[in-house]
Every structure is written in structure tokens, then in C-alpha cells.
Amino acid sequence: MKKRVLVSAGVVALLAGGVAAVAVAGPEFLAAPRADATDVAPFDYPVNDAGQTYGSLADAPSELLAPDLVLVRADDGREGYVRIEDLRAYEGEGVPSSPSEAAAWNEAAEARRAEMSPLTVYESDGATVIGEWTPSE
Helix, strand or coil: CCCCCCCCCCCEEEEECCEEEEECCCCCCCCCCCCCHHHCCCCCCCECCCCCEEECHHHCCCHHHCCCEEEEECCCCCEEEEEHHHHHHHHCCCCCCCHHHHHHHHHHHHHHHHHHCCEEEECCCCCCEEEEECCCC
């Protein structure tokens, strides 16, 4: 059975024609940041008592302006939030520059994802655990 998620596994930086673009794999979100993303006012996300912003990546003008807690649908179907730093760690950083680097990056990514999955899902307070989310590839 195919799972439908609000946001997929994480963030991947893509280089196309010398222009950087950011995409989150999955059917619900695909966006490219503006070249001048630093002069865009951050999206007006709600803020919890711990000072963390929370909301959907679909509302973010770029990955750089993503909320601290990202909306997902937990494995049990409940909506909750995963920490953006967990998503970034799950996906990994950097862009391979050669086929051999890509092979090594993919191998490391598989090990990292197996170790980290599933991710913990929280209420909007960022502290109350309500479930787990297994990112789909």
C-alpha cells in the first residue's frame, strides 16, 4: 500500500545550469528558492512557548526559511511535526561532484537513514511525542 505524506524525506540541493535550487522530494512539495532569498521576510509561522516556529514546508518561500518543526502525517495517520534538523540530518548535506562521490554519498545515506528511521513526531510544542514518521523515498 502506498503511503501519502505531507512532506517527504528531506531536502536535496540541486544544481542546474549554475543556478542553485532546493527541492523536497515527494508529490506535495516542490519549490525553488529565489536567488535573493536573504531579502525575503521569513514566513509568519506560529511560534510555540519554546520559541520554535512550526508549519508546513509547502508554506516556506525556500528551504532556508523553513519552520523549526515541519508538518508531517505520522505513520498512524495523526498530524504532527518533525524537527527540521532531523530532516536535514536524515537527508544529508552537500551535492556530490562526481559519480564516485555520488556512490559514496548514497552508501552513507542508506546507512544514515536506516539508523535514523523512523523520525520522532511531536505536538506543536516540540516536546510532546505523539508518534513516529517513516519518510518515504
